[in-house]
Amino acid sequence: MQSFLPFKTMLPANLFFFDVMVVVILATAAPSVSGQRYDYPTANLSTRWVNNAAAEHSVTYSDGSAIRAIVLRSPQTSYGPSFAAGFFCAPPCQAFLFAVFIVYTNSGGRITLPVNGIPQVIWSANRASPVGENATLELTGEGDLVLREANGRFVWSSSTSGRSVAGMEITENGNLVLVDQKNATVLKSFDYPTDTLVHGQSLLQGMKLRANTSNTNWTESKLYMTVHPDGLYAFVESTPPQLYYNSQVIPSKTSKDPTRVTFMNGSLGIFVHSTQPGSPDASITLPTAKSTQYIRFESDGHLRLYEWSGGEWTMVSDVIKIFPDDCAFPTVCGEYGVCTSGGGQCICPVQSNSNSSYFHPVDERKANLGCAPVTPISCKEMENHQFLPLTDVSYFDVGQIIKTAKNREDCKQACLKNCSCKAVAFRWYGQNDLDGQCQSVTEVFSLQSIQPETVHYNSSAYLKVQLISSSSDPKQNKMKTILGATFAAITTVVLVVIIFIYVRRRRKYQELDEELDFDILPGMPMRFSFEKLRECTEEFSKKLGEGGFGSVFEGKIGEERVAVKRLEGARQGKKEFLAEVETIGSIEHINLVRLIGFCAEKSNRLLVYEYMPRGSLDRWIYYRHDNVPLDWCTRYRIILDIAKGLCYLHEECRRKIAHLDIKPQNILLDDNFNAKLADFGLSKLIDRDQSKVVTVMRGTPGYLAPEWLTSQITEKVDIYSFGVVLMEIISGRKNIDVSQPEENVQLINLLREKAQNNQLTDIIDKHSKDMISNHQDEVIQMMKLAMWCLQNDSSQRPSMSMVVKVLEGGMSVENCIDYNFFNANSAISAQGNPSTYSAPPQASVLSGPR
Incomplete structure (x- = not known):
């Protein structure tokens, strides 16, 4: 969940401008008069709306989308597009947004169903966290607008409590505002744009339009458009962000007013010198409005202008498309995909005159989803990095230029020395490539093939690839074998001598140690x-x-x-x-x-x-004692207790502590099923200025994070184990269960398969009708939290404080989750050396009270 000053979570958007009359619909528990026109300018305090189909102003459209309107502004004359705010869902209508949207009303001010007039969302509060049936929106007596799930879970708030809010209304240009007793604005949705602008709406310096991930996925993508002091810019998010469009204006040296971009009739005006009304310093020309218009920043990176025409919404201008095809946009062919100019086809990079293949399609049937390296880039093997050259190929981002690289070789060498550099593009003009521009790329999005005679410049791209180490010749291998055997023999003799001396000395000092008195040490139990x-x-x-x-x-x-x-x-x-x-x-x-x-x-x-009367968690979730299934409320509380305990160890102790053996047997329960972490015998103290600790492999097979294979660990190994335990609590089974069919033995592998096939409900504990019938959506969200914790890259896992915030409703789960979880348990077993564990391979059986 993303936080914004007072508005705490946001969503998609689309807007417009016309003369209107106000109609306010109060879909509340308060009585209403049937057949009368509602004529209230605001929704007042202490009003509560429930999201269900029984609401008086519930409308379902031909495509399956639906609205439940709360407040409405309809045209003052005749009929046409109107602004409304309330609950909105897209097909198949399982998740709702609290949103501002455009609907079609008749001459009586009632919402009607035009043939093609599907409602258009222009703003939403809960973009990252949609709600279900019977969710509530309440304008509290303290002046706070609060959105909650049916079970009371907090989703979003305007955070305006105590700010003299008297009511809520929607303005003549689609701005949802909270007002005080003097009808002055306290808060407005225009200050928190999502992906849309309407006539009269401004995007101020620092504000962003964020595109949806797709037409059916409302969460934010990597694409965003923002206003800088010198104009309008569009980026794809990476480190650093990559620029693919800008409309620059030379800023005034004397003006201190922030730059703004305003959607006006016939133009997108860029105001640099003043925020006061007047002529813009520059503008992007648009078709003059014949009816209601809105501009939407869309999931493919385009900024499109839509207009109501002929009973439907029609795209009338692709605002920032300055090239004849779409190849200049950063995600047109996904990551590493090459877009062919003219045809607009997507292909994977290939080496000329070679059978070697360094990239493969993400999906053979969908070329636009991009490509992936056959062998991932490894910073530990930089000596095996090489470039795949692509002639007459350019890259869209000209923002990251290596100024010290004036020729092609300097450009390539600078990238080879920097592991974070994944590719370079070298652009030059004329026949001489000794003085050109070297672009460095840390994350590779779509590339574009070019025709130099058309674009009037030359460009070559060089993609960094990982070579597999080649074997040495037989003579060298034989010599290495002899040297290795000799070294091993010498090492064995030295170790025997060291162990003998160590045992002798330890016995001597142990006798002295027993004579010491430690009773006087302060702070001891x-x-x-x-x-x-x-x-x-x-x-x-x-x-x-x-x-x-x-x-x-x-x-x-x-x-x-x-x-x-x-x-x-x-x-x-x-x-x-x-x-x-x-x-x-x-x-x-x-x-x-x-x-x-x-x-x-x-x-x-x-x-x-x-003493913990109810023993360890495993006896309650594995059903070894024929116990009654735990209800979802109890499981949720146990999960939160575990997270809070780990958060304290990781972030609140004077020295950071990694537990290193998180599993159900080490989680104990009191009489009220409050959970507590036990068994710190494996814990590792980490100084606050240390990022990693090198230690021997510890813990229990099945709960070990992938980074144990490197012996460089952080507290993030606990977060991986927490993800495994979280899935065991939800599924009611062991992580590794040999009683299951062969394909289902390993729970994490099963989770990966079900996540990729959108079948997560299959692994919910079948013993619990409560979880399946009443709390399925919450359980699915909890699985997504577990998958976030199970990310192979430890840096992509959340901290335990972030986990606690998600569980308490303070933020939402990361959207870009990689489902290719690495099975550390299988990898460790493949090493064939179980003695490397600090703990024995069998899991403990502490299932009774303790």
């Missing part, structure tokens, strides 16, 4: 004798469970029930053990199991924790 803990656990007779690091027993100290964990095979000295106890004991949070005390006598190492 309570210290117990081994005899005391043996007595309180009745000779360790009531075992609650066991895991990779020891067994857990039930005990009672005074009147308090406790869980005593007896560590087995502990190799730490007493100093190291007590230092770790001091660290863990200083951590206190409602969603972390509290450490009460410890014991360190001779070789005995024990930890005393608070």
Whole structure:
């Protein structure tokens, strides 16, 4: 969910301008008079609207779209296009926007159904988070306009509480405004444009029009149009943004007013010198309006002008199309696709006179979706980077020019030395290419084939490709084998000597270590004798469970029930053990199991924790004990508790802590099913100025993030494990379940398949009718959060504070999710070396209370 000053989430848009009379529809619980014309200029405070088909002004159109109008402005004379605000859905009408849209009204001011007059959305509040049936919109008594789902989940707010708001109305040019008692504007939708402008609407300096991802997907794409001090610019988002259109004006050196672009009848005016009415400093000519018009910035990067004509909306101008075909637009052929001028066909880059293929289509049947490298670029193998040359091919972005590269070779070498550079294009004029422009590209979108005699310049593109390392000759391999064997033998002898010396010294210092007294250390939890803990656990007779690091027993100290964990095979000295106890004991949070005390006598190492009556999470989601399925509300709360516990460890402790073993067996539940994280035995402390920690592979197979293969880890490995646990809670099964059919054994592989085929409902826990019948949409959104956490690239995963915000409704899930999740468990198994884990391969069975 994207935040905007007072308006917190936004959506698509389209608008227009004409003389009107006001009709306000109050689709509320308040009584209405049938057959009368509504004649209220505003919707007043303490009014609540419910989104359902029973609303009086609910209209379904021939294409399957529907509106439920709340406020309406209709033409003062006759009939025609009118502005309305309310709930809108596109076919198949499963998700609704609170939006401003254009409808068609009759002479009585009533919404009618023209043959081709489908409603046009011009603005929306919840662009990234549509709502379902029975969602509510409320203009509260405090003056805040709030949108909520039927279950009460917060979606969007105008954040105008306490700002003297008296009501809501829609203006004569489609501006949805909140007004005070003096009818002065407090907030207006024009200040938060989405993808559309109407007559009289301005795009101010710094504002953006964001295109939809597609005609059916309302979320924002990478394409945006914005106003800079010297004119109107269009970009595709990358690092840095890539420019594909601009309409520049020489700014005044004396003017301090922000630049604005205003949609006027017959032009798109660019005002640089003044924000006051007057002639623009420059303008883009448009067809003069014969009826209602709006301009929309669309998913293909075009800015198009539409007009109401002949009972339907007609495109009358492609405003920024300055070339005869579409090849100059950045997404016309997807990433790496080459658009052929004239024909407008999309092909993948190929090397002339070679059978080598470095790129393949994303979809063989849809060439416009682009291409992907056969071998991804690896910064660890920069010596194997090479260029695929493309003659008479240009790139649209001329903003990123390497000024130091004046010739073709300098251009290519500069890119080879920079791993973030994915391609360069070199453009020159005339026959001499010693003085040209070198364009550097960090993310490659569509390229364009050119005819130099037509465009009057020459251009070649060079795409960086990854070569597969070639094998050495047999003699070199034999020599390497001999050297390797010799080195291994020497290393073995040295290691044996080092281990022998280490064991001798450790025995010596361990005796001294036992004589030290640590009772006086400040900040330590309570210290117990081994005899005391043996007595309180009745000779360790009531075992609650066991895991990779020891067994857990039930005990009672005074009147308090406790869980005593007896560590087995502990190799730490007493100093190291007590230092770790001091660290863990200083951590206190409602969603972390509290450490009460410890014991360190001779070789005995024990930890005393608070008792958790309902045991670990796995017993409640795997149905091993024939328990009743948890309802969705309980599962949601458990997920939020886990996220808050991890957020505290990652971001709120004095030192960042990575848990490194997040799984259901390490998540414990109290009487009220409040969840707490346990078992910090694998945790790794990370200094705040460290981005990565190199450590041996730890944790439990099935929950390990892909980056464990590199041994360079951050706290993001916990977020990957959280994503796995989240899917287990939703699906009611283990991540790796050999009782399932072969194709369904691994839950993450199954999730990838179902996500790609839009069949996510298939993996919802079949035991829970509550999740399937009443909360399916919420569960799907939770799966998308899990997929965000499972991204292969750890930098693309959210932080735990972002996860908490999503769960609490403060933001929405990232849209650009890669479904090709890497199966780290399979990769690790393929290494054939299970001994590299710090924990044994079997999962713990701590399923009882503790």
